[in-house]
């Protein structure tokens with residue numbers, strides 16, 4: 218059997234399926250790492266990673282026979298891809314199969330935060346409907362959705378948002394060719410023009426803190442932010458301050474800096490919708506992601522090209 222090191226929390230069904238052909242050694246969040254690696258380090262030929270838990274350069278460098286890192290995620294910012302690729306270690310991820318579900322959740326958060334759905338539900342459950350009426354939300358039709366990062370997921374949200382009558386604008390560092398959406402050359406200009414700002418770009422050090430106090434100020438007191446990408450892209454302190462002081466109107470967040478810990482200040486706010494990183498969490502998508510992880514590993518270990526490699530990254 219081929220030895221794999223599992224460094225991320227992954228669906229038990231995936232591990233069960235992999236266990237038929239692979240010997241899996243669990244080392245999630247570094248628990249018992251030294252002892253385990255001393256015993257099996259030289260046998261490890263593959264790593265199982267995830268969107269928020271992946272191997273750093275140290276771990277990659279300490280496994281002399283490592284050939285492949287298969288990430289159960291589209292985002293690969295938790296893995297040090299540059300360190301892996303510079304050693305000739307392949308990295309694979311799971312693009313495409315989760316796009317629709319992630320876009321659906323982004324659209325859900327847009328509607329929930331503007332129509333105050335979470336807040337309304339809490340109001341009803343507290344029995345307040347018996348005493349008064351819930352305050353109004355806002356209509357999305359005719360408003361502008363600004364998308365930061367118009368990749369596969371950003372485009373899929375744009376298609377959904379168009380159906381709801383939203384105008385689409387975007388900012389992206391990649392040239393996009395001809396698109397029916399308004400392009401803004403800077404994030405500040407996009408935030409200025411947007412009623413709802415959707416964070417849909419890649420994570421990683423280059424984009425850490427991209428959305429800060431000044432961008433939130435540009436979004437304005439009637440503006441909403443929705444993040445289904447990575448928590449650290451938004452400066453969480455600045456976001457909390459902006460939500461508290463009315464610099465922006467509200468937020469819909471599926472991801473957090475430091476997740477699964479969510480700051481108490483966010484938990485206590487009424488004008489935020491919070492979900493525990495569930496954008497790809499449907500039976501269908503998780504099955505498709507698992508299929509792709511297995512297909513990549515099987516292809517590699519039978520001498521075939523992998524299906525979905527992470528393209529070469531530069532530091």
Ligand code: 8YV
Pocket residue numbers: 225226227267268269289290291292293315494497
């Ligand atoms: C998952 C993700 O939550 O694909 C990504 O980049 O963040 C999510 O789909 C996670 O990686 C599941 O392991």
